[in-house]
Amino acid sequence: MRESKYIEEIPLNHRKDYGQFFTPPLVARLMATWVMKDDPKTILDPAFGLGVFYDEVKNLNPNNQIMFTGYEIDPHILDYLDHNIIDPGLRIINSDYLEVETGRFDSIICNPPYMRFQKFLKRHDILPRIEEKIGKKLVGYSNISSVFLVKSLKELKTGGNLAYIMPFEFFNAGYGKEIKKCLLENHLLKQIIIFSNEKEIFPDATTTVCVLLCKNDGKDEAIKITAIKENEEIDKISDASNFYQKEIFSSDLPYNKKWTPIILSLFSEEKFPNDFCKFSLYGTFTRGIATGANDFFALTKSKIEKWKLDENNICKCITKSYQIRKAVFTEYDFDKLYSTDKPVYCLDVKDHKKQEIQQYINEGEKRGYHERYLTKTRNTWYKIESRKPAPILFGVFNRGRLKVIRNFTTAINFTCFHSFYPNIFGQQLVNKLFVYLLSDIGQRIIKTNKRSYGDELDKFEPGDLNESLCPNQKQFEEIDNEDAEKVIELAKIDEEKAIKISNDLINEIIDTSEIVLPDRYPIAILSGS
Ligand SMILES: C[S@@+](CC[C@H](N)C(=O)[O-])C[C@H]1O[C@@H](n2cnc3c(N)ncnc32)[C@H](O)[C@@H]1O
Structure with missing residues (x-):
């Protein structure tokens, strides 16, 4: 042919x-x-x-x-x-x-x-x-x-x-x-x-x-x-x-x-429990920071040292999806990445008068980073959005299991992850929301809202996640805080066991007989959201 x-x-x-x-x-x-x-x-x-x-x-x-x-x-x-x-x-x-x-x-x-x-x-x-x-x-x-x-x-x-x-x-x-x-x-x-x-x-x-x-x-x-x-x-x-x-x-x-x-x-006779609510009740998933020039904004230890960038003008930041491999991300994991020279800081200019910062910005301009599509539309091309660290991160692209991270660090993140910012209802429930997202049933329910890029590569937009369904507050109250914390501790060392326990916890608070999820057929629809 x-x-x-x-x-x-x-x-x-x-x-x-x-x-x-x-x-x-x-x-x-x-x-x-x-x-x-x-x-x-x-x-x-x-x-x-x-x-x-x-x-x-x-x-x-x-x-x-x-x-x-x-x-x-x-x-x-x-x-x-x-x-x-x-x-x-x-x-x-x-x-x-x-x-x-x-x-x-x-x-x-x-x-x-x-x-x-x-x-x-x-x-x-x-x-x-x-x-x-x-x-x-x-x-x-x-x-x-x-x-x-x-x-x-x-x-x-x-x-x-x-x-x-x-x-x-x-x-x-x-x-x-x-x-x-x-x-x-x-x-x-x-x-x-x-x-x-x-x-x-x-x-x-x-x-x-x-x-x-x-x-x-x-x-x-x-x-x-x-x-x-x-x-x-x-x-x-x-x-x-x-x-x-x-x-x-x-x-x-x-x-x-x-x-x-x-x-x-x-x-399929897809059905969710009537008393489920939308994720947006507990907060908002937002796209990570788009810099328009990650090469310039993402910083490794050696780059920070070479350019003598001071603490006031940089901040901790997850810049690539591969940097987090486990469901719980701690300062210890962060330090390991930093010491092995991974780009886990980003430029966050607060004092642009400092000579070293000026030099780094000048170098960026010499390389034309200020003329990129995104950077040239900003008021000050090298000032990225101000963000707080998000306690839950969600992989934008996922193959197989969805990448859900409980973030205990003060790192913010680029667009490789969506960031979940809880509101006053969600603040108390962060650990339990994470347990739900980690559980098999949670993952399957969230997946009904995905967009597929073929070859089992699924993409989520923040809006897809905000619209997804999850247990209501009353149901979450039935989970003990300590049990949710246990899942997190376990996830640091044995993710499979942590998933099993989250399955048990979630199955206890919802009536799974009320849930009918699409099984295998037709897969194109299942994966082609
Ligand atoms: C998806 S392929 C389909 C080819 C073929 N019709 C088939 O079905 O196997 C799309 C084709 O459109 C051509 N193409 C891309 N942009 C085009 C454009 N603006 N005008 C005309 N052809 C274009 C590509 O070079 C490619 O050969």
Whole structure:
């Protein structure tokens, strides 16, 4: 297959820069079947790559006179196309799809690049033009795939069919709202396909994805939800629109709500105890400090000594996730990191007149740190936000078990962790909240609010954590303070045992029979929040 030859020969960095992840032919066929309904005369693929969709369209209907137009930004990938193809019906245009006026098409089929829009250099030129064309402000569009989809929906003729692969996170992320609104208000969205065994079906993908099938017919119909378990199953589906397990009306899919839990509830009887409350009742999870130039702000012992930075202008700080490996973080652990020259301090300028500090700032300016995206927007580029140490830290990215830390140090933290700041209700309960977060049931409940980046890598935004559920105050009162402290002492030496005891403590205060959590199926939904 030319895809495997391409992957073998082209460095991963190049592929990542262009968002080159290929659609497996079986999925491409499923999507092609959808766009071939109603005998289209013109088909658009805005992100052609090695042309898997063109192949499948041709396989399905070798004799049909179709004009297939593909856009591809990377001239290099086009060298890998089969040069023996002589098809007057195929037009491949080596241009940036987002920049061109394509006209309108009977059908559109696409697996767009999914990189962050911030990485897209020309976004400042392109965004206003697309906004003007669709008559909408695209605020916070952080993923380029969503800009592709919005543009394509405008280019779909009345009655036309569109099949798009999208990263699952768009269902829940803020930038997905406007597209979801557009899909629903115009009755475009007909079917959502999710994959429960994604690693088998999309071995190449780095993020959890789904397929959206749309039709521009203005008909207000129920939206079909299909969960596909394995390749073998796809092979048997001749027409995806006849293969679905659930249906949902657009009125039950509000555009401003996260869709993952809604879709999830269709498949599992997910249930939480009625008397649970939100984490935000006890305080707030906040993103760690974004410096805009960690290399400059994070300081090791040797750097502090070399530049003679005094205590008044630095402060203890966790700058990287790997620095905390255990569930409890103490001053002893901190000192060990510091003495082994790990960057566990950060610049916290209070007295910028001091000569040594001036020298360090000057050096930073010489290296251009003051002109970074974040630093140049600050009043004083080298003054980071003032923060207090947080008693509980939560890993932003987690694989497997969630990284929950009871922090006993005076270290603040960078964005590798979210910081939990308790309010007056939470202050008394910090240890117990930690016990809950450490317990298996707590972890599973919190996980229902995660966003997945595929390969079991889960990401949490602070808002996801603030919204998650946990026991109420009365339930927490049933746990003895000493028992919670014991869990913490144990976690310092034996985390597994600490988890077991937290399980016992939490199981005693909640009625687990009232909790039904999604088990294995469909995994794409479970991990694709
Ligand atoms: C996710 S891949 C999909 C490739 C192929 N259609 C498939 O499904 O296997 C996205 C493709 O779009 C191309 N691409 C990225 N940005 C683009 C842009 N702005 N305009 C056109 N093509 C672009 C990439 O080079 C890559 O080949």
